[in-house]
Amino acid sequence: MAHTEIQNILEIRDLKVIYKTDLEVVEAVNGLDLTIGKGKTLGLVGETGAGKTTTALSILKLLPSITGRILQGEIYFDGEDILKKSEHDMQSVRGNRISMVFQDPMTSLNPVLTVGDQIAEAVQLHNPDMSKEQINERVAATLNMVGIMPSRSGDYPHQFSGGMKQRVVIAMALSCEPELLIADEPTTALDVTIQAQVLTMIRELRDRLGTSMLMITHDLGIVAQTCDDVAVMYSGIIIEAGTAEDIFLGDKHHPYTVGLFNSIPNLDIKSDRLNPITGLMPDPTNLPKGCVFAPRCNHQMEICLEARPGVFEEGTHKIRCYLFSEAAGNSKAGVDLNAE
């Protein structure tokens, strides 16, 4: 095994995940590579259906058991291949060393159990030796940490607002001080003022606990605020990855990334309408043979339709596009962000 140095908390190599039903095979993740350094935050960006949540669920091995299949690839967490672990071993990883905050706080808490019980369950599962008092103390401390009065631990989820529920979910995820936190669009279901509060809180807690984080989002603003590294995902493939500087300030970009940035409304430029990327993501049951973005790409070439492009690397910056792999460094071929 080539893997010796453990400076990356998470390393995903060539991951391929499908959802298989009697009718069709959905290719959700198609050879994905991803690395998160210890103590770093990686932003996984992409539009709905790009396979971001599937990737996250693969890391926890929580794909729907009947349809979801991991076909190939390796997921190294702290040097160990998670895909080789048994279900029993995974149970001591989930919620303890890797935990996850889900997208919709309205539905991700059990309506018939008190929030205190739900947090206590996570604590107790991974600290079986703790006494009841110690667990209660930990629950109170965790609630305090996310800005909820510990006296509310006997309340039920329906007695909390959406933002408060997400705080509870975050408290639950952080109660065992995990090494890796997966936040799957943690603020998408919240209104904007609450989004800012929750994000600030996640950032502070991450820094305080030294947790590594996978921040899944489609909001580039959130990425700019929270992430050290960024990976742009499209149709189950990372099409561009690098440090936040590479993505936000670099001069070479995948045409899809350019489109993503252009679709953000700009206050400085007077414009009547938004500027979306035309077209739709390819049908995951019938992916194109060549580059997955080729059908929507302005810079489409013949070769783009024939085979998947390789990775063009420049320092920490990686781009999966023929524009660069053919004539690396040739600025004529590069896409200028501002020209679009």
Add this chain to the structure above:
Amino acid sequence: MYRYVIKRLLFLIPTILGVTLIIYAVMSITPGDPGRAMLGTSALQADVDAYNAALGYNLPFPIKYFNYVKAMVIDQDFGFSYLTKQPVFDEIWPRFLETLKLAFLGVFIAASVGIPFGIYAAVKQYSLWDTVPSLVAFFMAAFPSFVLGLLFLYFFSLKLNLLPSYGIGSFEHYIMPALAISIPPAAQNMRFTKSSMLEAIRQDYVRTARAKGAAERTVVWKHALRNALLPVVTQIGLSLGVLIAGAVVAEKIFSIPGIGSLIVDRIAYKDEPVIIAGTILISICFTLVMLLVDIIYAFVDPRIRAKYSNTKG
């Protein structure tokens, strides 16, 4: 919560008034009269009329209804049977208890067979634990209990001579009737539990529980089941009501002196006091069961509990 229970109990009064009014109205428009039924087709019309008049049967139904309610409220008197001249209450109460015994036994069997199989079928979806019981339930839900009752009689009493075919003397007497009435609702319970459980298992909070590192057994029993059981509780409550009223089929086939068969018998004689008192007992029982279902709901689901405690008046 107490307020809510009291409110619901008070609601029994209009319910009973409504039920009796409807029964009286229906009885008044159906043909036949107790005099003709008692004295036979060859009796003189004059004798029949005198018989009916003596019972007070010929009064217009609103007046009869008013008298009946007055007697019930003021004297706690359910009147006398037209047919046997016995006090109605003495006649129906032991039979009502007999029916209750049978119905509760049926519901108990239906729940204790249907729910575990339903849970298992949902948890092991598409395995043999799912497909075989689901197929069996599919057939059993379509079997009317009278067909089952007759089949049981034929095999277990007539052919194998294992169980008594009628009466209520011993425990063995109840086996066949209870099974006959409980198999169709057991099949329904199983199918209902399965679909409810399948829905609960796919909820986000179940995924959250798995992401916490909970074992699959904890996920199923602690997180999914409590949410999945709510609709099942309603289903069971309804099936108890249906069994109390519907046990008449089993009572007829196995000659069990229950209230259902009593009411059906007395309809032929237009024995109004017995029919109405029996109906009242059944409707009170049904209402109480539904109240119990609501209380269990509040016990299981804190959202509903909160709603009740906010109910004023």
